Every structure is written in C-alpha cells, then in structure tokens.
Amino acid sequence: MDGARMGWELSTAVVLFHEAVARKLGLSAVDHKALGVITRSGGLTAGALAGELGMNASAVTALVGRLERAGYARRVADPADRRRVLVEADPGNRPDLAGIFADLGADMNAFMSRYDARELATIADYVTRTVEVLRKRTEALQQSL
Amino acid sequence: MDGARMGWELSTAVVLFHEAVARKLGLSAVDHKALGVITRSGGLTAGALAGELGMNASAVTALVGRLERAGYARRVADPADRRRVLVEADPGNRPDLAGIFADLGADMNAFMSRYDARELATIADYVTRTVEVLRKRTEALQQSL
DNA sequence: TATAATACTTCATCAGATTGAATTATTCAC
DNA sequence: GTGAATAATTCAATCTGATGAAGTATTATA
Numbered sequence: 261m262d263g264a265r266m267g268w269e270l271s272t273a274v275v276l277f278h279e280a281v282a283r284k285l286g287l288s289a290v291d292h293k294a295l296g297v298i299t300r301s302g303g304l305t306a307g308a309l310a311g312e313l314g315m316n317a318s319a320v321t322a323l324v325g326r327l328e329r330a331g332y333a334r335r336v337a338d339p340a341d342r343r344r345v346l347v348e349a350d351p352g353n354r355p356d357l358a359g360i361f362a363d364l365g366a367d368m369n370a371f372m373s374r375y376d377a378r379e380l381a382t383i384a385d386y387v388t389r390t391v392e393v394l395r396k397r398t399e400a401l402q403q404s405l
Numbered sequence: 406m407d408g409a410r411m412g413w414e415l416s417t418a419v420v421l422f423h424e425a426v427a428r429k430l431g432l433s434a435v436d437h438k439a440l441g442v443i444t445r446s447g448g449l450t451a452g453a454l455a456g457e458l459g460m461n462a463s464a465v466t467a468l469v470g471r472l473e474r475a476g477y478a479r480r481v482a483d484p485a486d487r488r489r490v491l492v493e494a495d496p497g498n499r500p501d502l503a504g505i506f507a508d509l510g511a512d513m514n515a516f517m518s519r520y521d522a523r524e525l526a527t528i529a530d531y532v533t534r535t536v537e538v539l540r541k542r543t544e545a546l547q548q549s550l
Numbered sequence: 551t552a553t554a555a556t557a558c559t560t561c562a563t564c565a566g567a568t569t570g571a572a573t574t575a576t577t578c579a580c
Numbered sequence: 581g582t583g584a585a586t587a588a589t590t591c592a593a594t595c596t597g598a599t600g601a602a603g604t605a606t607t608a609t610a
Contacts, residue, residue, distance in 0.1 A: 263517055264510055266532050272441045273539040274419040279438065280546040283459070288567080289434060293424065296417040306588060314428070319568050321589055326567095343576045343587040360546070365409055367538040372408055375527070382524045383531045387411050393512040394418040401425040401505070433597080451558060464598050466559055471597095488557040488606045 267390075281360055286330065294323055295332050295349065303348040305338065314402065332357070412535075426505055431475060439468055440477050440494065448493040450483065459547065477502070 282292035290313075297312050298304065304312075310320040324347050327333035331354055338344035351357060375383065427437035435458075442457050443449065449457075455465040469492050472478035476499055483489035496502060520528065 263513060264506070266529060267509075267513065268441075269445070269536050270532050270539075271419050271423065272438075272445055273536045273543070274416050275423050275438050275441065277539045277543045277546075278416065278420050280543045284546050284549070290567085293417075293420050296413075296420065300414070300417050307586090315567095316569065317588060318570075318590080322567070325589095338587095341577070341587080345588065360542075361409070363545070364412075364538065364542050367542065368408060368412065368535070371534045371538075375531075379527045382520070382527045384411060386520075386528045386531070387415050389516045390513070391414050391418045393509065393516075394415075394422045397505075397509050397512065398418070398422045398425045400508070401422075401429050404429070435597080452556090460597095461599065462558065463560080463600080467597070470559095483557095486557080486607070490558065 284360065285332075285354075285357060287327075287332070291323060291326055295327060298327075298333055298347055299349040299351075303336070303346050305344045305346055307344070309347055429505065430477070430499075430502060432472075432477070436468060436471055440472060443472075443478055443492055444494040444496075448481070448491050450489045450491055452489070454492055 278292065278296075279289050282289045285292065287295070294309065294313055297309065301308075301312075306320050306324060307317065309324070310317055313320070313323075315323075324333060324335065324345075327347075328335060332350060334348055334350045336346045336348055338346050372380075423437065423441075424434050427434045430437065432440070439454065439458055442454065446453075446457075451465050451469060452462065454469070455462050458465070458468075460468075469478060469480065469490075472492075473480060477495060479493055479495045481491040481493055483491050517525075
C-alpha cells in the first residue's frame, strides 16, 4: 500500500469515526468538530471560534448554546475584556465521551505497546509532521476561498 | 506528547482538513464524506451507500444527485440487476480535487522521503493498525445506537 | 404467469442550523 | 467624557438536508 492510499484510508476512517462519535453523543458532526477545536485550544473566545470554524457570530452563539445545554462546554466571562466570552470544554460530567475514548485508547495500546522506543519515536515524528502539513494545507484552502 | 494526545491532534487536523476540502469543492461535509466512501469502495450500490452512511434510501438519492450534478460521481446501471444503481467516483473532470491532493502529496513526500525502509515499514504498520481499530470502533458505535 | 419482494426515485413535509439586521454591553480613540 | 468600534446575543427569515409514504421498474417466488 503506497503512502497516498494509506493516508486516504486513514483520513476516511477518522472522518467516519468522528461522525459515529458525534451521533453517539447526540451532536451534529459540526458541533462535534467545534468541540474538538475548543478542547484542543484549551478555551477560546466565541469570535475566535467563529474564525476557526468559518461561521458567523450568531451561528457560534447558537452552537455554543447547544454544547452548553448538552453539558460538553461552558461559557466563562473573560476577565481581561468583559465583552468577550471564553468557551471552554467541560468534560467533567460526560462519562459517555470518556468511555468512548477509553475503549479506543485500550485498542490502541494493545498494539502500541509492542513497538520499541525507536519505533515509537518514528511514529511520533510521522504523526507530528503529518499534523503540521494538514494544518498548513487547511489554512491554505481557507485562504483561497 | 503522549499517544492519546497525538491521536487527538491528528484526528482534529484530519477533520478540519476534510471540511476545508469540502468547502473548497462546494460540497457539504456529509457529501464529501460520502464521496470518500464511494471512492474507497470503488463503486457500490445506492443501497449499500445508504447502509455505510446510516441514512435512508431517499436521502441517498438526493445525495448522489448532488454529487452527480457537481461532477464528482456518476450513476451506472448494474448489469447484473437492473433495479440497482451503481455509484462510482468520477474524478476525471475535476482537476480542483486532484490539485488539492497533489499539493498535499508534495508536502507529505517532502518529509516521507527522509525515512529509511525500516522506518517506513513501522509507519505503514502503525497506520494500518490504527485504521483497523478506528473501523472496529466505528462499527461498535453504530451497533450501540 | 400472478404475486410478492427488492431497489431506487419522487414528492411533500419537517427539523435543524445559518444568515443578516437590530440590540446590548463594553472598550478604545480622540 | 463623547463617539466610534468591538464582542456577543437575539430574532425573524431562509436554506439545506433528512424523513416517510407512495410510485415505478425489476427480479424472485410459488
């Protein structure tokens, strides 16, 4: 299997998994994606979230409302600028989400534990660089709209 | 960076890239995902596609119509059973799609070419197993709805 | 051959999310 | 301090895609 095909398979598998998780959590794919962005950022303003997702402010207000009502995120007033609202992930009271990733983590560990340190370093390097490339390409696509 | 965190970053990057591509192509994320499934399968019936995507038949009719009109897929009568419609990817007349993946491929090659055979084998093994796990977990999630 | 089952499509309807304009609260610039 | 700019929200209108029932064509069964 060549590299491109491999990447394609991985991408499709990730996307389908992502959507299955969303459905299980009772979220749309967009909302789940937004939750991913929020979690990764460790908290960001509503406006920044709008920028990341490419949607306008009122759509984000609605989106954050849905996530908040479902218990996946919360709004926190920004102490530095009180016009701003910080959106943070709120994983505390959602054992279902934790459960899904515990299952996935167990499966991943089952084969990851068989790699030696050298192999793990190679994998880490590959993943890190792949993420870099994907981010760069994503940004390029967004620019060119 | 631990394995779980790495996987999480990769997943988010893939999903955001996937959506950016969709937007660039003028497709919704769902339609783009469907196109991925169609391409990966190498052609499948409308019914099978409905099964893969978890939507009903009429939704798939509409979806395939959109992809067909946009030039990304085509319907082919199944010679074995003329009730059936085979849906195939139609990449021929869509240079935009090819262009995006050419750019991505170039970036990927830039660092992939620096791995030796042993490292490439490790990476291939990792990706293959990760895809297996993701597919298994996706199916498990779909079952448990 | 008549009947039932399958595969897809069509159509009307519905639910959901997105948009844009107007509104409120806060901060910045002069 | 006043006016302009910024950040988020609310609301009405709209758009998109999904659903379910009915319809058409084809194949399987008896």
